[in-house]
Amino acid sequence: MPSKFATLLVMKRLVLLGGGHSQVEVLRQWVMHPQPDTALTVVSRDLLAPYSGMLPGFIAGHYRYEDCHIDVRPLVKAAGARVCQSEIAGLDLDNGKIICPDRPDVPFDVLSINTGSRPDMEGIPGVKEYALAVKPVDIFIQGWERILAEALSSEGTYRLLIVGTGAGGVELALTMRYRLTSEAKALGQDPARFHLSVITRSDEILTTHNRSVQRRVLRALEHAAIKVHYRETVVSVEPTHLTVEEGKRHDFDALIWVTQASAPEWVKASGLATDDRGFILVNDGLQSVSHPNVFAAGDVATMESTPHPKSGVYAVRQGPYLAENLRHHLRNEPLTPFTPQTRFLSLMCLGPEEAVASKGPFAAQGRLMWAWKDYIDQKFMRKYEMGMSPMSNDDVGMSEMYCGGCGSKVGQDVLSRALSNITPYPAEGVVRGLDHPDDAAVITYPPGSQVVHTVDHFKAFVDDPYLLGQVTAHHCLSDLYAMGATPHNALASVTLPHGPEIMQEDILSDLLAGANLVLRAENTALVGGHTTEGEELVFGLTVNGYAAPEDILSKTGIQPGDALILTKPLGTGVLFAADMRKKAQAPWIAQAIASMLRSNRDAAHAFRDADAHAVTDITGFGLAGHLREMLAGSQYGAEIELDAIPLLDGALACSEAAIRSSLFPQNLNAECVIANRNTVPPHKAYPLLFDPQTSGGLLASVPGDTAEAVAKAVGGWIIGRVSDDPNLSGKFNLRQ
Numbered sequence: 234m235p236s237k238f239a240t241l242l243v244m245k246r247l248v249l250l251g252g253g254h255s256q257v258e259v260l261r262q263w264v265m266h267p268q269p270d271t272a273l274t275v276v277s278r279d280l281l282a283p284y285s286g287m288l289p290g291f292i293a294g295h296y297r298y299e300d301c302h303i304d305v306r307p308l309v310k311a312a313g314a315r316v317c318q319s320e321i322a323g324l325d326l327d328n329g330k331i332i333c334p335d336r337p338d339v340p341f342d343v344l345s346i347n348t349g350s351r352p353d354m355e356g357i358p359g360v361k362e363y364a365l366a367v368k369p370v371d372i373f374i375q376g377w378e379r380i381l382a383e384a385l386s387s388e389g390t391y392r393l394l395i396v397g398t399g400a401g402g403v404e405l406a407l408t409m410r411y412r413l414t415s416e417a418k419a420l421g422q423d424p425a426r427f428h429l430s431v432i433t434r435s436d437e438i439l440t441t442h443n444r445s446v447q448r449r450v451l452r453a454l455e456h457a458a459i460k461v462h463y464r465e466t467v468v469s470v471e472p473t474h475l476t477v478e479e480g481k482r483h484d485f486d487a488l489i490w491v492t493q494a495s496a497p498e499w500v501k502a503s504g505l506a507t508d509d510r511g512f513i514l515v516n517d518g519l520q521s522v523s524h525p526n527v528f529a530a531g532d533v534a535t536m537e538s539t540p541h542p543k544s545g546v547y548a549v550r551q552g553p554y555l556a557e558n559l560r561h562h563l564r565n566e567p568l569t570p571f572t573p574q575t576r577f578l579s580l581m582c583l584g585p586e587e588a589v590a591s592k593g594p595f596a597a598q599g600r601l602m603w604a605w606k607d608y609i610d611q612k613f614m615r616k617y618e619m620g621m622s623p624m625s626n627d628d629v630g631m632s633e634m635y636c637g638g639c640g641s642k643v644g645q646d647v648l649s650r651a652l653s654n655i656t657p658y659p660a661e662g663v664v665r666g667l668d669h670p671d672d673a674a675v676i677t678y679p680p681g682s683q684v685v686h687t688v689d690h691f692k693a694f695v696d697d698p699y700l701l702g703q704v705t706a707h708h709c710l711s712d713l714y715a716m717g718a719t720p721h722n723a724l725a726s727v728t729l730p731h732g733p734e735i736m737q738e739d740i741l742s743d744l745l746a747g748a749n750l751v752l753r754a755e756n757t758a759l760v761g762g763h764t765t766e767g768e769e770l771v772f773g774l775t776v777n778g779y780a781a782p783e784d785i786l787s788k789t790g791i792q793p794g795d796a797l798i799l800t801k802p803l804g805t806g807v808l809f810a811a812d813m814r815k816k817a818q819a820p821w822i823a824q825a826i827a828s829m830l831r832s833n834r835d836a837a838h839a840f841r842d843a844d845a846h847a848v849t850d851i852t853g854f855g856l857a858g859h860l861r862e863m864l865a866g867s868q869y870g871a872e873i874e875l876d877a878i879p880l881l882d883g884a885l886a887c888s889e890a891a892i893r894s895s896l897f898p899q900n901l902n903a904e905c906v907i908a909n910r911n912t913v914p915p916h917k918a919y920p921l922l923f924d925p926q927t928s929g930g931l932l933a934s935v936p937g938d939t940a941e942a943v944a945k946a947v948g949g950w951i952i953g954r955v956s957d958d959p960n961l962s963g964k965f966n967l968r969q
Contacts, residue, residue, distance in 0.1 A: 690773015870961025
């Protein structure tokens with residue numbers, strides 16, 4: 234079966250910008266019904282999509298964080314899509330690109346936007362600095378947890394002020410009151426010291442709901458001792474108080490902002506047709522009225538013929554229509570019109586497990602309404618749990634045969650254009666490099682130094698070439714750092730999947746840009762390389778460096794009494810094996826990526842300065858395999874504390890689920906140097922000793938008297954000691 238990148242290269246490019254309610258439905262539909270001629274990419278700041286319907290229940294303490302978030306990453310994997318995790322700086326509609334501030338632009342043929350909205354915080358001095366907006370939800374949740382901790386640890390009165398009395402504002406007020414009261418009682422505190430108020434510039438609350446609902450919610454607010462301030466328009470905000478038009482002042486310890494929605498600035502500046510508030514104008518098919526290859530749904534869009542309030546209900550309802558119309562557009566078929574409901578069921582949490590229901594003139598309240606709401610919300614969330622499998626893409630085959638030898642090289646124009654986008658680090662001693670390309674690079678190294686070479690490459694394990702380039706660069710540089718060398722230059726080796734030039738260029742440009750970003754940060758010049766075509770994306774670097782003979786470090790040379798220090802947690806192998814199986818959670822992968830993007834340079838320098846006796850990097854052979862190399866031929870052994878070994882989040886859960894990397898069986902051969910393998914009690918972390926690491930940490934043998942200080946300096950963990958026990962010669966024991 235062709236690889237994902239090979240498949241992408243024969244497709245149209247559909248990019249989903251944002252992971253809102255509508256967009257996750259597009260992904261779900263893609264899982265069930267893939268479109269073989271379309272490459273799907275998701276660009277989003279976050280890969281945990283909050284479900285707004287359950288946010289108040291989370292604030293009240295009825296749900297856990299994971300209960301009210303859709304993990305987009307497994308959905309993306311199941312859909313056969315790739316993901317680019319990034320902020321959005323703007324759109325280049327003329328050239329079909331999403332402009333990202335922290336990575337190369339993302340090209341598209343068709344674009345679908347579902348990025349949501351944020352509360353309007355413009356025109357009021359101080360509000361952005363001193364108020365906590367309800368969106369983005371992840372930042373709001375962090376802020377709420379800080380407020381909750383501050384309130385519970387404070388002494389005396391704590392004042393919480395909420396601006397906005399739509400459904401979102403009153404729900405947050407009621408659920409925050411309930412949570413504060415519950416937590417305070419559990420701590421033996423008096424919840425009456427928490428003073429909550431809401432402010433509205435209107436004459437009433439819940440202006441889009443019927444009178445019966447308004448009365449019921451007002452009674453709930455009164456019962457919760459939440460004061461409502463009517464007909465007050467905020468004009469300025471200071472660190473501890475705000476002022477309204479009449480000059481009245483409201484003091485607060487925390488301020489929550491839940492006002493009407495505003496459009497992102499990049500949308501207003503994009504050139505897309507918008508309404509007078511900056512939201513994207515779309516037709517009944519959710520297609521931009523100005524740019525036919527752009528679609529939009531949810532809060533970021535306004536339907537030109539039937540405008541409606543900004544509400545998550547509409548985003549959910551638009552999801553199936555958005556998915557269908559994207560397919561129609563890609564097939565040049567007529568679009569299916571979406572007709573928004575004029576009345577829809579609204580269920581608002583009142584704090585405890587009680588809700589009020591509203592639809593047109595209908596209103597009802599009680600625990601039964603909460604049970605109804607909970608059922609609807611849980612049913613919605615279950616739709617996006619990964620019990621699905623993508624259809625086979627075996628039918629997306631290649632219609633041509635491809636040459637070998639030099640005939641398999643990537644075209645000169647593709648290579649030239651990709652290289653034109655990068656500026657290599659200007660390393661001293663590069664006589665001929667990419668600035669004056671020739672048949673080979675010419676390098677001069679400092680006199681008296683020894684030249685150190687290393688090479689590594691692997692096939693793509695992440696679906697973002699820019700990220701792959703960065704991780705590969707860190708991984709390949711690590712061998713030089715482990716040997717005490719200074720990297721100087723690098724040669725790239727790239728195998729690109731067969732396909733059209735324009736898409737090969739996109740992948741190659743992103744790949745080299747990512748690698749060059751890291752190489753420049755590490756003062757290393759990219760001086761050349763080689764490209765060829767193949768069935769899947771493969772990338773590697775030959776990195777060349779130098780060191781004074783006395784500075785060269787070795788993986789052998791451990792001494793009794795040394796402490797063994799590990800600088801990064803284990804688990805990248807099992808986590809990405811789980812990711813391939815769509816079993817890994819987005820936060821787990823995010824932490825693993827962050828670890829892989831951390832350079833080993835500073836740790837290596839610290840080990841050299843600490844007179845480390847031996848250093849190696851933990852990569853493909855896993856901790857046990859590389860420790861085996863460290864002990865090979867030595868008269869000494871080691872005692873390893875299993876409980877002291879750091880693990881990435883999710884690694885243990887994946888390991889316990891019997892998920893293994895493909896290199897695990899070979900790595901298990903290192904069991905032969907575990908002296909007490911037949912007697913050591915079972916331990917959950919044991920299989921992770923053999924887990925292959927990509928861009929793993931360093932393992933150093935450091936004199937015991939300085940080990941604590943060195944471990945602290947490198948942010949590492951002491952996982953064991955070197956022993957002169959003759960029974961451990963060349964082996965190690967496990968302890969727990």
